[in-house]
Amino acid sequence: MPGIEDLYREIILDHYRTPRNRGELQPPAISSEGHNPLCGDDIRIYLDVADGVVRDVKFSGQGCSISQSSTSMMTVAIKGKTVVEVGAFVRRFKHMMTLADNDEPVDESINLGDIEALQGVVKFPVRIKCATLGWNTLLEALTESTK
Amino acid sequence: MPGIEDLYREIILDHYRTPRNRGELQPPAISSEGHNPLCGDDIRIYLDVADGVVRDVKFSGQGCSISQSSTSMMTVAIKGKTVVEVGAFVRRFKHMMTLADNDEPVDESINLGDIEALQGVVKFPVRIKCATLGWNTLLEALTESTK
Amino acid sequence: MAGANRDFDSAAIRRDFPILATQINGKPLVYLDSANTSQKPNIVIDAMSKFMRETYAPINRSAYTLAANATELYEGARNAVAKFINANSSQEIVFTKNATEALNLLVNSWGRANLKTGDVVLLTHMEHHANIVPWQMLQQERGIELRWVPLTSDYQLDLTSLETLLSGVKVFSFTSMSNVLGTINPVEKLCAAAHAAGAIAIVDACQSVPHTHTDVRALGADFVTFSSHKMCGPSGLGVLWGRKELLEAMPPFLGGGNMISEVRLDGFTCAELPAKFEAGTPAIAEVIGLGAAVEFLSSVGMANIRQHEIAMSSYVLDLLTTRFGDDITIHGPRNPELRGATFSFAFRGIHPHDLSQVLDQSNVCVRAGHHCAKPLMKIIGANATARASFYLYNTTTDADALADALDSASDIF
Amino acid sequence: MAGANRDFDSAAIRRDFPILATQINGKPLVYLDSANTSQKPNIVIDAMSKFMRETYAPINRSAYTLAANATELYEGARNAVAKFINANSSQEIVFTKNATEALNLLVNSWGRANLKTGDVVLLTHMEHHANIVPWQMLQQERGIELRWVPLTSDYQLDLTSLETLLSGVKVFSFTSMSNVLGTINPVEKLCAAAHAAGAIAIVDACQSVPHTHTDVRALGADFVTFSSHKMCGPSGLGVLWGRKELLEAMPPFLGGGNMISEVRLDGFTCAELPAKFEAGTPAIAEVIGLGAAVEFLSSVGMANIRQHEIAMSSYVLDLLTTRFGDDITIHGPRNPELRGATFSFAFRGIHPHDLSQVLDQSNVCVRAGHHCAKPLMKIIGANATARASFYLYNTTTDADALADALDSASDIF
Numbered sequence A, B: 001m002p003g004i005e006d007l008y009r010e011i012i013l014d015h016y017r018t019p020r021n022r023g024e025l026q027p028p029a030i031s032s033e034g035h036n037p038l039c040g041d042d043i044r045i046y047l048d049v050a051d052g053v054v055r056d057v058k059f060s061g062q063g064c065s066i067s068q069s070s071t072s073m074m075t076v077a078i079k080g081k082t083v084v085e086v087g088a089f090v091r092r093f094k095h096m097m098t099l100a101d102n103d104e105p106v107d108e109s110i111n112l113g114d115i116e117a118l119q120g121v122v123k124f125p126v127r128i129k130c131a132t133l134g135w136n137t138l139l140e141a142l143t144e145s146t147k
Numbered sequence C, D: 001m002a003g004a005n006r007d008f009d010s011a012a013i014r015r016d017f018p019i020l021a022t023q024i025n026g027k028p029l030v031y032l033d034s035a036n037t038s039q040k041p042n043i044v045i046d047a048m049s050k051f052m053r054e055t056y057a058p059i060n061r062s063a064y065t066l067a068a069n070a071t072e073l074y075e076g077a078r079n080a081v082a083k084f085i086n087a088n089s090s091q092e093i094v095f096t097k098n099a100t101e102a103l104n105l106l107v108n109s110w111g112r113a114n115l116k117t118g119d120v121v122l123l124t125h126m127e128h129h130a131n132i133v134p135w136q137m138l139q140q141e142r143g144i145e146l147r148w149v150p151l152t153s154d155y156q157l158d159l160t161s162l163e164t165l166l167s168g169v170k171v172f173s174f175t176s177m178s179n180v181l182g183t184i185n186p187v188e189k190l191c192a193a194a195h196a197a198g199a200i201a202i203v204d205a206c207q208s209v210p211h212t213h214t215d216v217r218a219l220g221a222d223f224v225t226f227s228s229h230k231m232c233g234p235s236g237l238g239v240l241w242g243r244k245e246l247l248e249a250m251p252p253f254l255g256g257g258n259m260i261s262e263v264r265l266d267g268f269t270c271a272e273l274p275a276k277f278e279a280g281t282p283a284i285a286e287v288i289g290l291g292a293a294v295e296f297l298s299s300v301g302m303a304n305i306r307q308h309e310i311a312m313s314s315y316v317l318d319l320l321t322t323r324f325g326d327d328i329t330i331h332g333p334r335n336p337e338l339r340g341a342t343f344s345f346a347f348r349g350i351h352p353h354d355l356s357q358v359l360d361q362s363n364v365c366v367r368a369g370h371h372c373a374k375p376l377m378k379i380i381g382a383n384a385t386a387r388a389s390f391y392l393y394n395t396t397t398d399a400d401a402l403a404d405a406l407d408s409a410s411d412i413f
């Protein structure tokens, strides 16, 4: 049995206790809501995209330590990146979560930084859905923003 | 394993090879069709009832030795009986076939005659449906005739 | 063992369930997720393997001895299930793939045949998704109206306005026991109220049939649904019981082999009950396994099981409230007589998912989430809860393990 | 063994199936009813009992280790099935209770969403009731038109007017192999013809997936259905494969737990594939059993199985025609390459039910009846036939036993 300490790394608990970028953005910012159908968690991602760059991002909703901290770390990482960079970044993350989409190439050289701490989640497959909830919701918001 | 000779008694094979009352009756005689959903057999019973008495009965259709001989013996037995007697007779037969309906009393004193030879069918439960096909169809025709 | 039932040999019962002897990291398995799905006794596992090793064959179709023997075992199991719930006849027992299919069958067959735009179906706020979503699908298709019986503050159905709610209702469909709150509903009273209002009564009995004696005739219900896998039986099997006249009047649900009497290019006619509702090759080995489960439960005695679970409920409620006071919120009735041994709770602000992960370190298996009752979760003001559910094979030792494991959770968060 | 395949170790394969060692009255079991349902190898029976003894738990719902392990086994089996038929992704594999439910799912979900009054569905005269009755039910509800591909005199589909038949058709749904005649249909060609006419192609592959290598992508089909119990897997389980885009566009079929993303009192949204079509607790142990079956079949090799069955067909056809001449009528193609090893026949005017009863005296298990294909029976001019069907575990010894037993039948009638 993988040890629980693989899951609850210090940096994860830190983002859980003190989430960054929690809050809302008013329209014209885009927002998207995601549900984890297994546990009832939900997350809303607010995205302010201009000229192909993520100017601001915030999130609200309820969830476990993994979904909250993963989303918190994600918002920190993507703010200021171009939409194209964010796409590659999300693919890199999902690849780490063993959820790569075969059709899309993954740039393994992208550095995930603190987010690497979520690697331990892979040993707890049911929690992968928790870790990726914010990211999938982000993808939906991005699609919205490019409509 | 019960022996096959319990099933294929001589009297049964005799009625199978030389069925009695095979044929049709023209309207106003009543007729009803029955299917054995398991094997595809079908039987049609023609019934001429007047003043509460079965004046004539005939049958047509395809089936195995058990369904054909059972129906043949049945037609011989019921011809000339009153509708009430036939009802009691059918109940007695179904009782032998372990298919008694709890709500209706069975008159155990009724003598089934040759039809007793079908007792062996009970040891081959799948064949009970064959043995009773003609009888159930008769019941339907009787219901028709009293409408 | 404090709080336990004296007539109940827990140790012997536990030996019947091989999985309960499992050790992980040297610690025993504490399985507290039986409201989700129950473990299987040897008698069930063995009945299935023995059948597959010795007698497996098609049923109700072929004339050879092997098939006749298989049919006898299969129909024997149907009889056993009929007897277990005191049905009038085994023709009233329809096997489905799970309780969800049984409810969908009712909505699709009875519902489509009897409900039109504007007709009202009454549900309750404590229903499982299986007794909500199929009705919502019919609502989308037909424009029926869904009405809801609300809850009281002590997690009971609020029946003060039941008569008003029932006025003009065609179907009242409700759970016999909440899979989240543990609340046991007054089924007989609700069926009688439904009938008085001219409605039929459907009882989702998934959470009560495994735990207490069920007499469908005494309940006065029209239809009762439950699942094999929650009552020590195999997965892949559910049961619909219905009053014969009603089942006979209903159109078929799934079409195919076994459910027909005649098929021509231009149409078909249906077989008699219960074949009419059992299209295709059924779950043969699973039905035989359920027969064994019913035999097992009857040998323990449903009244004994209920007594054991009342005792467990007392013990668990005492233990958790004494030990954790305000740190724990149990969403459900306090009176052990009014509830099953299923406890949803919030603990020290720790998210249930995290809590269940930490309990797992002590092999304590609880479910975390919405328990397929999202509307209810919203009403009780939780996104998710942790849920510990006890069954005949659980003992006070399991309850103690739960409490100890809860204590250790606070260290991390 | 004359006529058998040299690379095929029949004796070893037979040892994998415990039931084949059964003796009744000192004579071995000659199981020739695999087109109906197949026997189970040890690996399948053991995978199921081991799972129930050691790892049984809910899947895809709970966070604890036992549940995670169960989920891994369950989803692992889904992957194995996806790989077995060369699906693009395991999301395209939907588990149902049998193939019949899979076909009903298509008719109800795809059909209701896409077919309106007057739309045409093309079937064939050799369909099983499972691919007829659901369409007839939709016909009653919607007034769709059903059209039929007829047969040639040598028991093939008569494709001379296929283009005309397909004109204006929305769905072409057909069997890959007749469960009565043994005829193997040109699936790729039929799928291509359907697509050329703008129709989707549904393949009822119940009789081919167990016997030959299946590559759903190479077939060019849109949907393929088959059953676990005919391919050495457990009862209570069927499979629907569909192209992802199509499955994604379809409305749900059964409503309840697991198939939802969100449920509120006023409506619900669906989960992603494949959960969207898997409402309620699935056949957990059975899916794991099917995973083992697929592993077993792959280890034998589907090409080897097909070769063995071609050899068996040659042997059986030679044997029966040589020995019985005009006394036997085999309803099906004479070329072993064009057929599976399933033989329906009429013998010396003896009713099939009686015949099968007499064969049973020699433990020779054949099915007698309409084989859930009543329209076909009418077309071939029989009310019922006897059917002997051979699978990987049958040998020429079984065929010889059949012939000997047939001989003895004449003594009685």
Ligand SMILES: Cc1ncc(COP(=O)(O)O)c(C=O)c1O
Residues within 6 Å of the ligand: C035, C036, C098, C099, C100, C101, C128, C130, C131, C175, C177, C178, C179, C204, C206, C207, C226, C227, C228, C238, C372, D257, D279, D280, D281, D282
């Ligand atoms: C109250 C209730 N109803 C319905 C269901 C659905 O049962 P199944 O999963 O067997 O379809 C469940 C369990 O999941 C339940 O607890």
Ligand SMILES: Cc1ncc(COP(=O)(O)O)c(C=O)c1O
Residues within 6 Å of the ligand: C257, C279, C280, C281, C282, D035, D036, D098, D099, D100, D101, D128, D130, D131, D175, D177, D178, D179, D204, D206, D207, D226, D227, D228, D238, D372
């Ligand atoms: C060709 C064909 N289609 C469909 C079915 C139905 O399969 P199931 O009984 O698993 O629902 C069968 C077998 O019974 C079959 O042979």
